[in-house]
Amino acid sequence: MSTSEDASQVAGILLIVLDIITVAGRFYSRWITKLCFGWDDWTILIALLIGIVPGALTMWASTISATGAAAASNLDPNHVYTPEDVLYTKITFSTTVLYFFITSITKISILLLFHRIFSISDSMRKYIYIGLAAVVAFWLSATIADLLNCIPLEWTWNNGLADPRYCISYNMFWLGTGIAESVIDLYILSLPLAMVSTLHLERNRKWGAAGIFLLGGFVLFSGVAKIILSYLPNSREPDFGKGSLWTTVHLYTGILCANLPTGRPLLNRVAQLTSASRTRLLSLSRAKRWYSLSGSQETRGTNNGATISKSKPGDGSQDSAPSGRDQYELPLYSVNSYECP
Numbered sequence: 159m160s161t162s163e164d165a166s167q168v169a170g171i172l173l174i175v176l177d178i179i180t181v182a183g184r185f186y187s188r189w190i191t192k193l194c195f196g197w198d199d200w201t202i203l204i205a206l207l208i209g210i211v212p213g214a215l216t217m218w219a220s221t222i223s224a225t226g227a228a229a230a231s232n233l234d235p236n237h238v239y240t241p242e243d244v245l246y247t248k249i250t251f252s253t254t255v256l257y258f259f260i261t262s263i264t265k266i267s268i269l270l271l272f273h274r275i276f277s278i279s280d281s282m283r284k285y286i287y288i289g290l291a292a293v294v295a296f297w298l299s300a301t302i303a304d305l306l307n308c309i310p311l312e313w314t315w316n317n318g319l320a321d322p323r324y325c326i327s328y329n330m331f332w333l334g335t336g337i338a339e340s341v342i343d344l345y346i347l348s349l350p351l352a353m354v355s356t357l358h359l360e361r362n363r364k365w366g367a368a369g370i371f372l373l374g375g376f377v378l379f380s381g382v383a384k385i386i387l388s389y390l391p392n393s394r395e396p397d398f399g400k401g402s403l404w405t406t407v408h409l410y411t412g413i414l415c416a417n418l419p420t421g422r423p424l425l426n427r428v429a430q431l432t433s434a435s436r437t438r439l440l441s442l443s444r445a446k447r448w449y450s451l452s453g454s455q456e457t458r459g460t461n462n463g464a465t466i467s468k469s470k471p472g473d474g475s476q477d478s479a480p481s482g483r484d485q486y487e488l489p490l491y492s493v494n495s496y497e498c499p
Contacts, residue, residue: 166402167220170213173410180417181206187420198270202416205264209413212253212260213406219249239316247315250398255304257409261339262297264412266290268346268374271419276353285349292342300335307331322394329389332396336385343378347371374415380408 181203188195223242239247269289276282308314308325350371388401398405 166406167213167217169403170216170406170410173407173414174210174213177206177209177410177413177417180414184417184420196270196274198267198274201263201267201270202413205260205267205413205416208256208263209260209410212256212409215249215253219246222246222249244315251314255301257405258297258300258304258335260409261412262293264416265293265342265346268416269293269349271416272349275419276350279353282349282353289342289346289349292345296335296338296342300338303331303335325394327394329393329396333385333389336381336388340378340381340385343374343381347374347378370419373418377408377412377415380404380411384408 184199184202185195188199223240223246269286273283273286276286303326305311307328308321310324313321313324351368354368354371383404384401387404388396388398390397
């Protein structure tokens with residue numbers, strides 16, 4: 159196995175773990191804020207579950223043929239492919255079909271999230287629908303072209319030349335789909351930034367909201383890196399060896415970034431619990447110190463001039479859970495449509 163394949167597999171495993179954590183955090187955030195799960199949540203869950211498959215298939219393929227990657231890109235017309243090499247190529251080809259589905263459904267989830275947040279704006283809804291149509295068109299056209307890249311399809315794994323008698327130039331196909339996907343990513347990234355710029359918020363809050371969405375720019379960057387490293391001039395096959403790492407990164411960081419705008423309720427809960435625990439420990443420490451100095455069993459401690467006392471059941475001093483209306487990510491959120499009874 160090559161160094162690039164090793165790096166790609168390690169990156170894939172780490173990013174899948176992060177994706178699982180962020181998707182779980184997304185669903186937990188919905189639960190603690192009492193907001194119903196929407197299609198944006200279910201589609202990103204589908205992306206995560208299906209996204210595990212290419213990683214598993216790639217690791218399986220590497221155990222079948224140690225020379226499979228080299229054989230798949232071999233440009234010698236007289237090269238003899240072993241049955242293991244052919245099986246390796248079949249498996250990796252199936253991951254390209256899954257790639258277009260996973261990246262597309264991730265983009266659909268992001269657009270559905272925007273629809274959920276910014277549905278108050280008629281013009282924004284129109285731009286979101288345009289984006290959804292573009293993503294579906296991209297997925298269908300790329301998948302169909304991928305499945306028909308060689309006729310008959312067996313020529314996909316019979317040689318690494320993309321024989322022009324039977325196959326299209328997969329190098330140009332991979333380049334074209336990569337450029338189209340990057341354009342769509344740029345369009346999706348621009349939607350929330352344009353909307354946030356019109357909000358009447360304090361500058362810090364506006365930059366904070368924009369910053370969350372700008373993190374999605376890394377997905378665009380990884381997509382461009384994938385294109386540049388995979389493209390081979392004067393070749394009919396892309397260099398998957400060089401581009402495999404950034405293809406993996408692009409695939410899984412899309413799922414990761416799709417969950418970031420939904421994480422504020424969870425962060426608020428963590429901060430709330432941390433602050434409460436710190437306050438209790440500080441109060442206990444000061445109380446014990448006062449007891450030891452005075453010898454009294456009933457004392458008062460002060461914290462910055464405020465009296466620290468034990469809370470009693472029913473006095474309303476317990477920490478309250480964050481509400482969906484106050485703790486969600488942006489003030490344009492339409493609560494009535496998604497608030498659970």
